[in-house]
Amino acid sequence: MSWRDAIDLAGRGMLRGPGRAVLTVIAVTLATTLLTGLLTIARTGETRVLDEIAKGGPLAGIKVEAAQPAPGQVDSDTALSGEPHEIDERARRRITSLPGVASVVPIVVAPVFVVPPTTGRGATVPSFGETYVGVDFARVDKLPVSLLAGALPAPGSRTEVAVTQGYLERVGVTKAKAADVVGDEVELGAPRRFEDGQTRGRWTRSTIVGVVAQEIDSGQVLGSLDQARLAREWTVASDTGDAGRFALSSSPYSGLFVVAKGLDRVASVRAQITGIGFATSSPESLITEFQRYRRVVEIVLGGIGVIALVIAALGICNALLAAVRERTREIGVLKAIGARDRDVVHVFLVEATALGLVGGVIGAASGWAVARAVGAVVNRYLTTEGLAGVTVGLPASVVVACVVGAVVLALLAGAVPAARAARLPAREALGDQ
């Protein structure tokens, strides 16, 4: 009997007992739903936590400061800074060429006065001094920046900025209403000290296009690299040589954000940068610690998934054993008219595969739907907490693994009934014939 004929016969057998087939498919569907849902939620949760640790940046990110490293730097996640050490083009190129470095993004910070807009949100907020963090937004994916509301400034734009939660606190807006500040226009003034003792500003107007959480540098206004350079140059050019008053070193770059080629390369890259003479920081210990806990969570979720799969396997096995019992006489007839044992095995394995495939596909789809529903609930909570939401994604690998897993499981569960059916002596199977 060809496989095509076995499929045809198995299909007709299932259609003859649709109730049993449907119940079996439901068992497989439920197990696959649980497994897919757990895997999707676990992966999303993991991504979210890591995202929170790295503030949206690459996990293998390292911040380099324009300062000498203090003793013990290599063993610490935080930067242990010593004397100032300029990061110039040469230093940037040297760090870029280090083995294990994937990318290097320069950072320029400048002191600014911020004049918030007068809005209908309440009392007028007085201007305040802040730090303007300038980055290249074309490479923002390489930086620890999470968008909470609105959008990121367009690459190269000198009129768009993003602000942090610190800014929200300054202007009296809660995290939950972060989106309210999007569209506000702020005035930013770079200070400069003149010989007459006066401090004057270089004023620009910028529109707040988004609210972010960022770990690039301590500053509440995130804007373009060019704007930061201009502001910095204006301040550094103080006639009194008093730029230090504004916490500015003479370093062309305030810092660098280095991304290593993988988490396992972070330690060696940090050691090399420390060796060159710069202080660094990286959450590598935190991530390693988290990953240890993640393993525990994975084991627990895996255990739940295995239990679900075992239940599904028992369901399939039970349904097929029932089918064997129900169709014992059919099996006897098949053998009497010349079916080989393997023909009978094929029919039952095809049936098991079909049940597993249908249940697997439906289960993967419903598991994704469940994960999406959970994601929506989580997002509502995160929004009220002023945190970035999660994106529930179902990787193709998870879908394929779940469907293939369901089919393999069905085949394994169907093997026993199929073998039993094949071993049935023809005379015995024919029963009271």
Add this chain to the structure above:
Amino acid sequence: MTTEPTSSATVRASGAGPLRASGAAVEVRGLVHRFETPDGTLTVLDGLDLSVAAGGYVALSGRSGAGKSTLLSVLGGLERPQRGQVDVGGHDLDALHGDEMAAFRRTTVGFVFQHFGLLGALTASENVELALTLAGARRDRRRERAAELLDAVGLTGRARHRPLALSGGELQRVAIARALANEPRLVLADEPTGNLDEDSTERVLDLLEAVTAARGCTLIVVTHNRAVAARAHVRHRLDGGILHPEVSA
């Protein structure tokens, strides 16, 4: 609506494929078959001998539990001979195993059961095709051959009906068509009229005899019914594990 054939004369025997030159001769010597039961060993066949000439028509009768169906099962390769020699059409059944035995059942034997043995999920035509499917026939050839056989048993109009929609007589005629699908040399019928009324019994037997005779098949029928047994050329009664010849009254 049923379309029972009225007599063997209506059977278009030659329409169902080429005729065999001869049926399978059956030689059984010293066949012993025992069953283990909670009350001990039960010997149902105890050194049984049987000779059936190629193309012969034999009826086996006997009380319930005498071993008639067991003998038929052994002859048809559904059960292996425990002791003794069984030769069917030149096949030593003791020497056949697994796929060889399945091939023997597929090509040499055609079974007709009391309970018809049709698969409920398949139509009459598909039930006939099933035997050809197992023999590896191509799909178009299977359809063509099933149509020929159903025509031969007078069921062309019922080809697309499932067993539930057929009468007892029609079911048995489908079973006969299926039994003949692979041109067997031996047809084994186990109480083929046990579930049929008197009219249907007559018609089914007419058909069975006609189609097997037309193909030169050896026909062995197990029956309780004396009238059915009386139609055979040779009759045996199974009693005490051996066969006793019966002569015509």
